Amino acid sequence: MRWVPLLLKTLRLPLLAALTVTVVSGCGFQLRGTSPVPAALQPLAIDCPESLPARFCESVREQLSLGGIELQPIETADYQLKLRNYSKDRRASAITAQASAAEYVLRHSVTLELFTSNQVPLIAATELTSSETYRYDETNVLAKQREEEELQQQLGDQLAQQVIFRLVPITQERIDAALKAHSANEKPSESP
Template identity: 60%
Template sequence: MKAQLELGNINLQPAENADYVLNISNFRRERRASAITVTAAAAEYTLRQTVDIEVLTSDKVPLIAPADLSSSETYRYDETNVLAKQREEEDLREQLYDRLAQQIIFRLAPLDRARIEQIKKDAEQTRHQDSGQP
């Protein structure tokens, strides 16, 4: 993820010094059998990776509301070729990491300066309305 952001010319800073904070949390990885043979052995596995993200301004205005992103892939399992299938699974895991990073970048793409200023302005108006101020 860090490499993708740096490729997009994003200046990465510690959260306490940043104008905007991308929170990536609750990474989960799952592997489960998705098809079973007649002998009750796994014939296919589904790999799933999930992560929670949100983007806030330094004054805690949400630019991207908390969202759950996931990516999954299914592959055939062959008990007679375990090493090759382990390598395939590792390759698929790397692809899933890349897909999650791409999904995050896709969510960040619409956040240009004008959009951010509009979101901040709307949040300020909502705060004033909620507090009863004109």
Template identity: 65%
Template sequence: MALATLCLLVTGCGFQLRGAPPVSSALQPLAVDCSDNVPGQLCDAVREQLELGRIQLKPAEEADYVLKIGNFRQERRASAITLRAAAAEYTLRHTVDIEVLTSDNIPLIEPTDLNSSETYRYDESNVLAKQREEEALREQLHDRLAQQIIFRLAPLDEGRIDRLRQEAKQARDESADPSS
């Protein structure tokens, strides 16, 4: 009985778990267009976050907005060296470009680099475990990049989208009118 009452109070007060902010329903329907070099796990994580936020996903030709994710880069470099000149720590860094366009190619988010990095200790005597740790860190970096993408989409509400469309229309009109 007490547990049911607590659940009712928590849901009734508007409590929600912390996480990615909600993406505005103004961005519907949305297409997620990942280039070939973007890991499938990253694209899947973005789609999953959007679906959890109740954003309707469609193919690019049917969507009003397109989230383009591309130019994925990953870097692994030694960040600390032992006395024997062996790597003691590595830093993993993943970077991806995103942009959001309307169906009529108006940019809502200009091309932007997002990145995430993580450092881990390396042990020459335990190579297999460190390889597994590195793979787990790569998965975490994908999830963090997906969250960053969602954070970038969150401010795009109906009012902001309308302002960006009007600014783009004005810029096109001014460039088409040679007298101004």
């Protein structure tokens, strides 16, 4: 019986580590930089036209690639992610006593759609938005311009993350259900 305390002491750290891993994975924790996009969406093509910011398109591609999603040209992919209508907006949200802007709101938006290679919609056109507010100081114009540029980049990255998270619920079961519903709607109705 003297070996029981020694055994418990020896196994304490591995048991604690196993318990920690179980709890952390059970709560949905995921390492930063990994994609939560299901493997059911492979191979995937991204239709991100040149009219959209290149940094935004690259961020979406990079996040998908880091998550192990195989990206292919539109002609050979089973699924197509279409990104359209990227817009940026900057509006004054607070005014000083001298009638100049004291605070601005930056807003970026993009429209996302997801189709199968047969053009069956899996996600209808959905607008995603991201916004940030920053204070403007007329006495420190250069620093505030740099801050705005950094916020603009962050908003694009946040929007790319939103695109990724919109793909998360698309499992094989949902794809099969959408294909079944689409084929049921395509069948001609029989008249008596």
